[in-house]
Amino acid sequence: xxxxxxxxxxxxxxxxxxxxxxxxxxxxxxxxxxxxxxxxxxxxxxxxxxxxxxxxxxxxxxxxxxxxxxxxxxxxxxxxxxxxxxxxxxxxxxxxxxxxxxxxxxxxxxxxxxxxxxxxxxxxxxxxxx
Amino acid sequence: xxxxxxxxxxxxxxxxxxxxxxxxxxxxxxxxxxxxxxxxxxxxxxxxxxxxxxxxxxxxxxxxxxxxxxxxxxxxxxxxxxxxxxxxxxxxxxxxxxxxxxxxxxxxxxxxxxxxxxxxxxxxxxxxxxxxxxxxxxxxxxxxxx
Numbered sequence: 001x002x003x004x005x006x007x008x009x010x011x012x013x014x015x016x017x018x019x020x021x022x023x024x025x026x027x028x029x030x031x032x033x034x035x036x037x038x039x040x041x042x043x044x045x046x047x048x049x050x051x052x053x054x055x056x057x058x059x060x061x062x063x064x065x066x067x068x069x070x071x072x073x074x075x076x077x078x079x080x081x082x083x084x085x086x087x088x089x090x091x092x093x094x095x096x097x098x099x100x101x102x103x104x105x106x107x108x109x110x111x112x113x114x115x116x117x118x119x120x121x122x123x124x125x126x127x128x129x130x
Numbered sequence: 131x132x133x134x135x136x137x138x139x140x141x142x143x144x145x146x147x148x149x150x151x152x153x154x155x156x157x158x159x160x161x162x163x164x165x166x167x168x169x170x171x172x173x174x175x176x177x178x179x180x181x182x183x184x185x186x187x188x189x190x191x192x193x194x195x196x197x198x199x200x201x202x203x204x205x206x207x208x209x210x211x212x213x214x215x216x217x218x219x220x221x222x223x224x225x226x227x228x229x230x231x232x233x234x235x236x237x238x239x240x241x242x243x244x245x246x247x248x249x250x251x252x253x254x255x256x257x258x259x260x261x262x263x264x265x266x267x268x269x270x271x272x273x274x275x276x
Contacts, residue, residue, distance in 0.1 A: 025161075029191055030194065062185070063185070063187075078221045078222070079186070083217065
């Protein structure tokens with residue numbers, strides 16, 4: 001079990017989803033919305049290209065917080081996120097977090113997922129059991 | 131045009147999903163999680179789980195089907211062309227393991243308008259075969275220019 005102290009950062013998670021990741025995530029999750037897997041369709045509705053599933057990026061935020069708490073999937077008790085930007089395949093996603101508070105054996109971690117300057121997930125609050 | 135709020139409080143029929151070991155592995159690989167408790171029965175049991183355990187966010191796999199009829203309900207009348215998934219929250223209880231039968235219900239919590247945008251908030255609640263709550267989800271969709 002890792003030690004989490006108020007004000008400290010959690011280990012950064014860096015992932016570069018390859019071109020076909022949205023297809024694999026679509027298959028794994030069951031969400032085949034064409035804006036995620038068909039670049040031509042996505043462009044047709046005004047997007048720059050096919051975009052990552054928001055819930056995939058939330059999955060990475062969940063993963064980063066679970067790993068920060070020692071890796072046991074039971075550690076993550078609550079996760080609330082706001083989707084603020086579109087994510088693109090083939091660009092590195094960096095998940096960072098900072099411990100906001102620790103009380104009663106639980107830590108609250110403020111987390112961000114970003115591609116460069118584009119914060120795709122902001123104000124993410126994770127509660128993990130220590 | 132004001133948003134329609136007739137659907138607030140409405141509940142939709144439940145869906146049931148049987149969790150499978152290989153599906154858990156497929157999900158875990160897609161998000162890059164390599165903890166053996168998601169792949170290997172022995173490792174999962176040794177860690178105190180009944181069987182191979184799903185990562186927390188696997189809840190979208192068994193939970194989302196209950197939400198689909200709510201999203202497409204004409205009483206809710208969401209304009210999909212202008213919709214984005216704005217926010218999401220999950221609160222987890224009992225872990226979901228291979229072999230579990232999980233039943234999910236969906237309910238419309240709120241529909242309101244703010245700054246020219248429509249906010250459509252739904253709740254899903256998933257329970258396992260023993261009646262234990264596995265996860266509660268709050269899904270917020272935002273429609274521009276209502």
